[in-house]
Structures are given as C-alpha cells and as structure tokens.
Amino acid sequence: MNKLLLPLMLIFINIGYGQKFFSEGTITYAVMTTVDGKPIAEGVYSVQQIKGSFTRVELNSPVGKTITLFNARDEEGAILQEFGSQKIMIPVTKENIEERNAKYHDIVFTTTNETKQILDYTCNKAKTVLSDSTVIEAYYSKDLITDNLGIGFQFGKLPGLALEFSSVSGNKAVKYNVLSINFEPVPIQIFDLPTSGYRVMSFEESRKKK
Template sequence: MFIIISTLLINVKAIAQQRVVAECTIVYAIAVDSSAADKNLADNLKSASKIIYIKGNNSRIDLISSAFSQSIFYDKTKGSATILREIGTNKFITKLDSAQWLKEKEEFIDMVTTITKDTKKILGYDCKKAQLELKNGKVYTLYFTPNLLSSVREVDYEFKDIPGLVLEYEVVAVDGKKVRYSATKFNLNPVPASRFDVPSSGYRILNK
C-alpha cells in the first residue's frame, strides 16, 4: 500500500510541475548541414527562421527564408488547416479539412518514439532527448522540456505525442540531408488574435 501511495504522489507531483502553455511565441533558427545538403537547399534556408504562435486552440507556423515563405494555420477545434505559400510574387492558398490534414501527415503513422536518458539545457529549460524513426527512413532527433506542454500539441504534428515542448530538433532524410531547428526565443506574452486572420483574397487556390 505504501508503494502504491508513493507512486501516486510522484505521478501527481510530475503532472503538477508540467505547465500547459496556451499562449506563446517560439522562434527557431534553421541550420543546414552543408556537407550533406545540396546547394539549392542550403541557399534557400540560409538565414531562415521558423516561428510558432499559440493562442488557445489555434496555432500558426511561419517558415521564412529569402526564397519563400509559408504559413500554416491550424484550428484544433475543427482539426482543419490553411496553408499560405509565397514564392516570389506568386501567392497560393490551400485549405484542408480534418481528413485531408490527416492524409497530409500519413508519413508519421506508426513511427517509433524513443526517449533517452540524455539531457540538455535550452533557453534555461532542462530538456530530455528523444528520437523518432519514421517508416520512410527519416529520423528526428529532438530535445523537449517536460515542464511545458502546448495547448495545441498538433502544432508540429510529428511531435504531438512527445510529453513536453520541443525546443530543438534535427531531421535526417534517407539521403543524408540534415536540417536543424533550434529555439532562440520563447515568449509567453499574449499573442494578438490578428495573427490568426487568414487572408480572404490575393491568393491563388491550390486544391489537394
């Protein structure tokens, strides 16, 4: 009985220490391993950044580089997403319902997740190391803080089952190309609702 009670107390303490973040902004720097990447990929992602916005059940991911920009708006309540892409002067919009969104993420079905004992401090947070192995051979190595959890865990769909907030990760494709995302800023200030306004005009519709 003592062992059972002690285990319950430990679990309750762990849960109490984890904070669900319902509003934040995270900025990631993007780096490409030039020894494994082709020149076009390296050039396109030079000085690129990724920004995640969370507000309640809504999330937005901006990928910004000198060659293109992309914004993904995800509504957790509906399970739907809108994707905006800008390449030069060309602007495109794609709207996905929940079934289409899940279809878009098929590569992450049945992936194998392994959490190791390795740790690392990022932006002052103690992070644990984990690895994701996809069926297509792609591998993610990541660090997450178990002290924080996003209110929209599907903001990065591949990390939805990770028990914490991912602050750094590296993606290695089958051909050896590597791209690393490292959080450089984590801001808990309120996010303006206007960040989640999707343009109603000026974009060419691309259907899936």
Template structure:
C-alpha cells in the first residue's frame, strides 16, 4: 500500500508540474528596452533607450516591432516558409529587406551553439517566477537571461538567441557591438492575434536586396 501511495503521490506532483506549464502558441509579448552604450556622447543607439519591443506570436509565424523615437523596425517570419521580411520605417525612409530561411539562419549562426548554465537565482518579472541562466556563445561571449518555465513557446525562431531555453525569456541581454541592449517583459496578452499582423505591405517601401552592409547585425 505504501508503494502504491507513493506512486500516486509522485504522479500527482508530475501532473501539477505539467499542468502549471502553458504552451505559448499565440499571444503578444511586450518588452521594455534599455540601452547601455558606455559612451557619454549622443548616438543613434542611445536614442533607442526607452523603446518597446512588441512580439506577436501565432503558431510558427511571428512579428517583432521595435518601436522607438527614431521609428519602427519590424521583423516578420513566415511560419510556413521560414522566410523573413525586415521593414524599416523611419519617417520618410521606408525600406523592405527580404531574407530566405537560409539567410535568416546564416544571419544568426553565432547563436546556433549557445550553451546555458542554469543558476539557483530567481526573481519575479511580470508576475512570473523567473530563473537566472548564463548563456555562452561559441566565441566565449556570455550574457544573462531570466526565463520562466511556466510559459513554453511553440515557436522558437522569433528570438533566436534564446531558442534553446526550456521556457520563455522574460529578461535578456543582447550585445550590438559595444552597445548592450536589455529586454524585459512588461506584460503578456494571450488574446488572439489577427493574421493581418503578418501581412506584408504591397507598396510604400523601397525593396533593398539582402547583400553587403545589411547582412551585418541590425
């Protein structure tokens, strides 16, 4: 009887753990953006401080809008083909850059072999219990990320740097040259995301080939 009772208890604990996790198949994630340039001189990167990154997820499709005082840059991933479109909308300057799935993979190849050291340190972000992890790139660069196991994204392509985490990144660092960018979730909306969010503009943007300078990290 004791053995049966223990088995039932263990099964109940595992069921609670699984039940507590939510598969994130659709929703809108709002990240606050903080920029640290380590430079007292004004720069375009510094003007991104205080920006908002809004991520729309629907199945394998995603759209990420980085909204700042300079304008908006959107990254739209087609869930069926893996093709990616980058839209840059900075006032009168509107550009569209189209990438194949292979282009997108090559553009993010430095994140392919990220390894994580999970630490016993926690904090609450947007009501979720988040655990600290130290990510390490193949070139030895490290970054800090806090993630929650309560939300597990079905689509892991929208945030390539954190695609191998066992949960949703709620706060993470991303380096762009000497500039450090910190993204922190402020809220999550689990409401339905309209398919129109992933529609591409048919006019108004200058199409720029994905070659030369725009292959560099944005």
C-alpha cells in the first residue's frame, strides 16, 4: 500500500474573511495508483481524522489497511498494519515520523494561476519537484487551514488544505481525490493505541523489511 498522517463541539473557527481553521473532523479521499497510465489498485481510500493534537490516517484497500496514529503533544504514536490475519504494531516517535517523511522536508511549491472548484471550495494549483525527481501537484483551498501537520505533511507550507493531489515518479502515479469533508466531532477513543491483538515490531526492524 502506498504511504504518502479539543472541545467537544465542532472546532471550525473563523480566522479571517472566508477562512476557517480545521482542527477537528474527517477528510476522505479516493486513492488511485497507475503504472503506465493503467490502474493497478482500485477501491483504495484514505480517511484522515484530526482532533487537536491527535491524528489518525487510515489507508484502506481490498487487501488490508495501514493506520497511522500520532499524538503531536506527546510526540508518540504507532503504525498499525492489518493484512489478513497478520496484525503488526510499530510504535513511533516524532523522530521516526520525520525520518519516514524525510523526502518532504523543506519542500517548496510554485503556485500557479490555475484554479479548480472542488466540493464547495475554490482551489489553487501548486507544483513541485522533489530531489528524487518525483513530481507533486496539489490543489489546495485557502479557505481551509490547519496547524496539524499530521495531515498533509507532504505539502510543506501551502497556505491551505490540499483537496486533490498527485505524485508521479517515473511511470508510476498516485492520485488522491477528496470525496468528503466532515466537520462533526471525532471520538477521542479512535486515537487510542491498541493494548493487545498485534505483534509489536520496532521502527528500525520495519525499515529493514522495506
């Protein structure tokens, strides 16, 4: 599977005219992977949820799922991998997450004049090329902003949430298209780390298995 992460009332704070601060809710994306323009993975979804400093990102496919849980306040979390009967938990620290996302450090986008209407938001297009020649394009909304970097870590300092984005490396492309944005309160329990049912693997061991 591809990796590309408060008060009980809905947190949807007006920052400026037309801008809203997204610090609790759920964003669901459809994920399409292609090689040479042909789909190789269908029925894949990414469900990204935040509640203050808590982040939960679930990448779900017909063959299994990967869930990343992280508490930015305590700087700890875990990656849960569930494929068939195999269930693995990989505890992670802030440093582990930064290592995993190292290719996105210091990313700088070039914005364009191109816009697109996605759901009810006007989105601006931005583009960048990483050091490994991966091309990333994103359509982001200036009307939705967040300081929770567990969501959209690959978008550096874009002034808004990315509602559509793609990465192209060689003949392989991965594209995320937003399906819905839900501002309903998220139960705190979904961010709890499991205490049983998983085989624990160290982050270092998981990196060796890549």
